[in-house]
Every structure is written in C-alpha cells, then in structure tokens.
Amino acid sequence: MDIVVNEELKAYIDPLTPEEYEALERSILAEGCRDALVLWGDMLVDGHNRYGICRKHNLPFQTVQHTRFQSIEDVHLWMIDQHLGRRSLSDFQRGVLALRKREIVAERRARRAVAPSPAAEGPAAEAPDAAGARPAAAPEPLDTREALAKAARLRSSQVVMIEKIQKQAAPELVAAVKAGTISINAAAAVASLPAEEQAAAAAAGKDELKQAAKRVREAKRKPAAEPAADSAAGVPEAGAVEQDSLDSLRRRVATLSAENAALRDEVASLQARLQACGAQADQAEEMSPPF
Template identity: 75%
Template sequence: MDIVVNEELKAYIDPLTPEEHDALERSILAEGCRDALVLWGNVLVDGHNRYGICTKHGLPFQTVQNTRFTSMEDVHLWMIDQHLGRRSISDFQRGVLALRKREIVAERRARSTPPPPPGIDAPMDAPAAPAPSPAPAPVSEQDALATREALAKAARLSSNQVVLIEKIQKQGAPELVAAVKAGVVSINAAAAVASLPAEEQAAAAAAGADELKQAAKRVREAKRRASAPVAEPVDEAPDADTPPAPPPTLAGLQQRVAELEAENASLRQELAALRAQRA
C-alpha cells in the first residue's frame, strides 16, 4: 500500500527539534522501528518522523489502521490527545494543543445544536401554551473543556497558565511566539510582552532573552503605575471643634482704626527724633 503523507497533518503538531530528530534516528538505527505507524486508510496520521527515517534507510516498519476516524476532526482530536499524553512537550505546547481541542469541540457543539423551531403566530386572544422544557443532555468529557479548569486539567497546567498561553496566541507577534516555543522566554514574561505593539515585540525577540525580560519588566511596572491610586488634593477645612469667628462690629472697627493711628503717630515721633539727632 502506498502511504500518503498529508502535509497539513504533518505540520499540525510542532516538529521535533534537530536534536530530538537525531536522537530518534539513532534509536531506530540501533533497535528498529518498534512502534507501528497509524493510518487512516492510506493517509499517515502518526509516525511521520519514523516513516521518514525508515524510508531514508530502507528499514521495515509496521502499520495499524484506526477505524474510529470518521472525519479530519476525529484525526485532529486523536493527535492532540496522543501528544498531550507525552512528557516531552513543553507547557506552552500543551496549552496550545488544549486550546485547539477546545475550538474543535466548540465547533462540533455548535453544529450539533438544533436551531429553534420556526414560530407560529397565535390568535391575539389565545393564550400561549408553555413550551415543554427539554431534558438536560448529559455533559460529555469533551464538552467539559468549555470550562477553564477542565481545559487546564486536560493539559496538566494551571488555569492561569492557560489564560497566559491564550493571550500569547492571540496577541503575540510570530517572533515572540517562536521565542516562547524555543524556551527563550517564559510564559509569564511572554504574556507581558504580548501587550506591546507587534513591532516592539519583534524587536525585543530579535534582541534576545535579556531584552525580552527587560521588556516584560517595563510592561509590569507601567501596569503597576497605572493601577496605583492617585492622591486627590484635600481642601483644608476648619476644625469642627473650633467655633467660627464672629463678624466684626462697627465699634470694633473704629477701635482698631484708633489703635493704628496711634501707632503711626508714635512712629512719626520716633522718626523726627532720629532726624534731629543726625542734624
């Protein structure tokens, strides 16, 4: 049977690094291809790297058919579950795969939900009959992925990590996503950098790990400053225990004028005495 390599399926999961591919090749050359390749008809579903290595060196391999596949969505879900069960992938890859699975499940649920029946206009004086309430449908394991907690559990991550990975997927520039995939920057730092414009993300990723860390630090500091409470000016108010001063009376004003005139007369006398001494 001629095996067909579907390029879309081959690229659906992140490829092995050169080091990982070399290690797999050495293992197959030493021990042979121990795991069977999984096929859907004649389409290769799992084992692209093993198939390439065996073909390159003319080594034998086994195949097995998965008869449960009915659509490409079934194939994608199976591939995701297979890779989520492996320990060699990073936390970021786990989150990306779990988010893909959630999208597929959501699309299936939307297609399987029947539209509401078309309404029929009833006579104006006829009371509307209450619609019978449908029996609740059982929640499948895949439907449970709609919750963040279930999604995190499927990927063996925390809920917060799933949120950060989703932000990187939606807002991250390709250069930033490549950096977090390669382990150059942590998920937390990459999520912070993803808040920046795409040009700044790309520049930080091109500058390397240190610049990505500094960019994440600047973003966090800016958010802290923006969220810090601003002290509003408070008008000084008189002490509630101090009684307000009484308004001035006419007699009081006249007395104050007399006191000021007496002070002026005294000052004039002192000034005249000083002038006489100088003369």
C-alpha cells in the same frame, strides 16, 4: 500499500527539534522501528518522523489502521490527545493543543445544536459504518477554564496567559516562547505591546525580552498608584480640614483686632484735637477786651 503523507497533518503538531530528531534516529538505527505507524486508510496519521527515518535508511516498519475515524476532526482530536499524554511537550505546547481541542469540540457541538443528526443519538451512534468502523466517542467539552487546565495539565492562570499569547503575540514572540527564550508569564506581558515592539524585543534576545516584560508590568502598576496620589491630594483628610478652619479663624480675628486698634487710635487722635481746639477757644476769649 502506498502511504500518503498529508502535509497539513504532518505540520499539525510542532515538529521535533533537531536534537530530538537526531535522538529518535539513533534509537531507530539501534533498535529498529518498534512502534507501528498509524494509518487512516492510506493516510499517515501518526509516525511521520519514524516513517521518514525508515525510508531514509531502508528499514522495515509496521502499520496499524485506526478504524474509528470518521472525519479529519476525529484525526485532529486523536492527535491532540496522543501528544497531550507525552511528557516531552513544554507547558506552552500543551496549552496550545488544549486550546485547539476546545475550539474543535465547540465547533462540533455548535453544528450539532443547529442541525442535530438522529443517527448521532442513542445506541445508533455506536453502530459501525459501511466499512465496519465505529465512530469515536464524543470528547468532553472544555468550556470552563478548569476543564481546559486539567486537559493540558496546567494551572488555570497558565492557560489564560497562553491564550493571550496565541491571540496577541507576534510570530517572533511565539517562536521565542517555543524555544524557551522567554517564560509564558513574561511573554504574556510582552504580548501587550505593539507587534513591532514585540518583534524588536525578540530579535534583541533574552535580556531585552525580560526588560520589555518588566516595563509592561511597571506601566500597569503606575496608573493604579497615580490616581490614589491624586485623590489624596484633592480630598484633604478631616484633620487637615479642621486645622485649615482654625488657621482661617485666627487670621480673621487678628485682622479684626488690628482694625479695632486702628479705630481706637483714630478716636483718641480726634479727641485730642477736640480738646486742643477747646483750649484755644478759651484762651482767645480771655484775651478779648471788655466792652
């Protein structure tokens, strides 16, 4: 049989690192290809690296047919489940695969809701097709954060951050996360920046990525602190209001007291003038000659 390598399937899961590939090659050269390659018809589904190594060194290998695939979606779901069960994947890789699975399952459920197929309901759903293949069981929906986290063996908060990175991160930042240069938490923060700034930080290396994440977190904290300060300045406390009222009253009393003192001085001055005028009038009358 001629095995067909579908490049889209080959690239569907992140490739091995050079170190991982070399370790697999050493293992196959020493022990042979122990695991059978999985085929769907003549299409290679699982074992692309093993197939390439065996052909390179002219080594024998075995194949096995998977008889329950009915569509390329079934193949994708099976590949995702196989890789989610492997320990070698990073947290980010598991999160990405779980998000892919959620998307496939949601699209499939939406199609069935719009145009339900009678053949997909009841016992007939398990009937084999013309080639004798039985359909794969319908996967559980991943429509909650908890279900998604369970499938990926991650915390719910990690899944949320990975989803943000998937939607907002520049390719350079995604590559840095996959390489382990930056943590998922820090990458989710940096993903808030414009794509150009993300790419520049990733190009500058690990330290700059950390600083970029720190700047984003500090910027998010400042707006929350500034309104509080503004409100405190704009709305005085009850004690401050009372103190301001007392001070104002005291100033008013002092002003009125000063005005009263000035009026009293003016009255006293007028009285002194009147008395002086009266004395002058008496003196003038005494000095006048008699008739």
